[in-house]
Amino acid sequence: MKPTYLLALLLFLSLARPAAAQMYSTTDPFAHTFSIVARDPATGEMAVAVQSHWFSVGTSVSWGEAGVGVVATQSFTNKSFGLRGLALLKGGKTAQQALDELLSNDEGRDVRQVAILDNQGRVATHTGKKCVDMAGHQQGAQFSVQANMMLNASVWPAMAKAYEANAKLPLAERVLAALDAAQAAGGDVRGRQSAALLVVRGTATEGPWADRLIDLRVDDSAAPLPELHRLLSLDRAYDHMNAGDLAVEKNDMPTAIREYQAAEKMFPQNLEMKYWHAITLANKQQVPAALALLKPIFKQEPNWRVLTQRLPKVGLLTVTDAELKQILAL
Structure with missing residues (x-):
């Protein structure tokens, strides 16, 4: 954002409300955008x-905890609101109770847009009366x-319709279908720049590092979706x-081959997967097939x-010396 534009916005805000009721903080970015929060009732995810149309929107808008x-x-x-909202939910508040508490002492509530979903699938949403048009929200089952700042008022209804119509998809693909529908309906009046997707488990495990199932961001792109x-x-593919x-760790080579083949099929140009x-084929005494792939x-x-x-030293390649020479001679 150019400095002159930022100064103009700050001047507008200072005139719109008393100084004591400041709505904007330099630590809080603008994120005029469209989003979805959702829970899969089958998996709890x-x-x-x-x-x-803002740089790295996922670092500001998206928050979640398994x-x-x-x-x-x-x-x-x-x-x-991200960390505080999650803390309130963790403390036993419902989504609506958490949202009410967040907004209760927020002088900028009129320009906020917030959506909260709890682990029971209850949702609470707020669109401030001074959010830039077109702005709105729609709730559905979980x-x-x-x-806000959309080209037209059909954006969020299109999102809801697409989400409901794709119930057979996994949750990640289903919420992306909603974003696609928003863009197709007109999207952000300014265009597009960044996007993000976060999926967490329905139940926390003893390994919180594994509780974020998907955490992806496109920080700057002409076509983020x-x-x-x-x-x-x-x-x-990398799940495979x-x-x-x-499977390799367990010396289950047939399973390893199936999984690597599945990954390679999804991204055939990826050298890592090939x-x-x-x-794995070489380790299963299928050296000719391995040579065909490695060449x-x-x-x-x-x-x-x-x-x-370097692999034989650590036990990741278990071929004979002759076979190793054959591989390295490719």
Whole structure:
């Protein structure tokens, strides 16, 4: 945002309300945007997804914690609503109770837009009366869609319709379908720049590092939603890669091969996926098949050959010396 534009906005706000009722803080970014919070009743997973014409919108709008809930805080964003909202939910408040408490002493409530979803699927949404048109929200069964500074007032109804129509999709793909519908209906009046997707478990585990199932951001792009779709597909492919790695640890080579093949099929140009598929084949005494995969990999990027030399030392490549020489000679 250009300094002159920011100064003009601040001047407008100072004239619109008394100085004691400041609505904007330099620590809180503008995030005029559209978003969705939702819970999958079958799995309990919860998601928040967002797109905006603003840099790195996911660092401001999207908040979530496994077993607790998700929050989207936007328009004249109050970032504290994310952590404070989750803390209130964790303390036993419902989504509506948490939202009411957040807004109760917020002098900027008229320019806020906030959506909260708790682990029971209850939603609470607020669109301040001074959010920039077109602005509004719509709630449904265990979800809420909200938008401000949109090209037209059909954006958030289109989001709700798309979300409800795609009930058979996994939650991540379903909320992205809602974002796609928003963009197709007109989206942000300024255009598009960034997007984010966060999915957390319905129940917290003993390993909180694994409780964020999906955490993807496109911070700056001419087409953030297509890129977010690509990243989600890549994330799904690497789930197969991780499952293949786990199978290798358990010496379950047939499963490892199946998982690596599934990943490679999703992203056939990804050398990483092809490479570990090939190494697994070699470890299963299928060296000719491994050679066929490794030859174009080594040709495209010789450093994979360097890596291959290092694998026998740590037990990740268990071929004979003769077979190793054959592989390295490719």
